Amino acid sequence: MIVVTGATGTVGRLVVDLLLQAGQKVTAITRDPATAELPGDAQVVRGDPSAPETLGSALDGAEAVLLSPRAVGNATGRLPALAADLRRAVVLSAATVEFPAGHPRFHAHFRAVEDAVTTSGLEWTFLRCADFAANALAWAPQIRATGIVRGAYGAAATSPVHQRDIAEVAVRALLDDGHAGRSYVLTGPQSLTQADKVRIIGSALGEELAFQEVSPEQVRQGMLAQGLPEEIPDRLLGSLADYAVQAGPTTDTVERLLGRPALTFADWAAEHAAAFRA
Template sequence: MILITGATGTVGRQVLDRLPADLDVRALTRTPPRVVTTHHRTEVVQGDYGDRASLDRALRGVRSAFLVTTRVAGDDDARFLAAARAAGVQHIVKLSAAAVQDPQADDLITSWQRANERLVRSSGMAWTLLRPRSFMSNTLSWAPAIRSDGVVRALYGSSANACVDPRDVADAAVQALTGTGHHSRSYTLTGPEPVTAIQQTRLLARALGVALRFEELSADEAVAAWTRRHPEPVAAALLHSARRQLEGAKAAVDPTLVTVTGQPARSFATWSIDHAAAFSAGSPSARSE
């Protein structure tokens, strides 16, 4: 049995659909009706990291687990790992972040991810760490402004990021969960080339067949936008991360993904074409992939 946490999220739902059809899979989520998957041997269970009894139920009989946590500075990883160890889980595949390798990245989010990695490595279970660069799907947040105004607004439009397609991260997760040779390994996952927000705007315009313009946000404007969605400490961490990107810290391309999955990393141009409908007029609100 394989357990997938974050089963309705950016990567978790992609992992569900990509797991071999002959495997028994369990999906842990707070909202079972939101789990939609093509994997027909998936058991959906309701649970929460703060509810130990629900974790015990979800982990019963599980051999490997895909662990995703999003509550920055929270203790969800510690809670899950304690329950997994007690349940006899053998292997944890943890979704982390590429920034943990950057010694200059000391923001709240990255520090939290480093602490989570230490917990996984010291858990007593076998582990694999997935460290993706920023997701290409983060650009879905631009969809409302593209549909209404034909404009992309972002901070530091000329700074480059070797962003990765979440589908590629999911493919790597499936390999780690089902294959051999992945224990005690850490994988940095990037796209095939660094791209800037200005370049992404051009590629989206080409995929949509419309004219788009890019408008640079000031740091204050970006922080104000982030603060509407996140607590202030998280917004501050995002600004620190953006400044690290401006300094070139996120532009490096890593070849690990093709080694793990056997397939070349998808480009942002490909991602744009495949997701053009999310940016088109009449599309429902963008959903994170």
């Protein structure tokens, strides 16, 4: 049996689906099963991974776990003690652990999770992901309303990774031998600026979209006015400032592990075009 934390997240939900398709028994941890909309074949358990005592017997018989640091928080080191049969952990980490960008406190959190798993006695695999292609959904309201994305650091360049690629690699690492002790930097196949991403979304829509440069402080104040905590603009703007100076990494790891080319941002945009249409 495999336990998935962050089961309703962008990657976790796909991992649940893929594991079930592979005939695996899956326990999906969620804080609110009533709204999770997870597959009926999964055992959906109410619990908070950041407070392992709420998980009850959810980890009984678990052989492997997908750990989402944002779901587990600082409780990573306490999980193995609650699961006698657990032997393998796959961690959704960040490329910034290996290629630092942005405020150090954010990638330090991912490093702390990795360190806790390394000393847990479990077999471990770290998936150090670039920014998700799905992060571009934050632009959808602007694109639907005006066809213009107003943002800072338009020249900031990363190689956004499709969530399906992350999920497929995660399932390989959860099920197959040969990944223990490995750290994989997962990116998309092409380095793109923010302006490039907006243009590609426009191509998927058959429209001409524009990226309009505004100051970082304007972006910060706009996000705070929406009620977002300060952590969100700090995380976003800190990384973009660094990627405007030096592009984020581009690797061929997805292709090497899956035996097919990594999905492109254009692939992602075509699949999600409906989210951007007025």
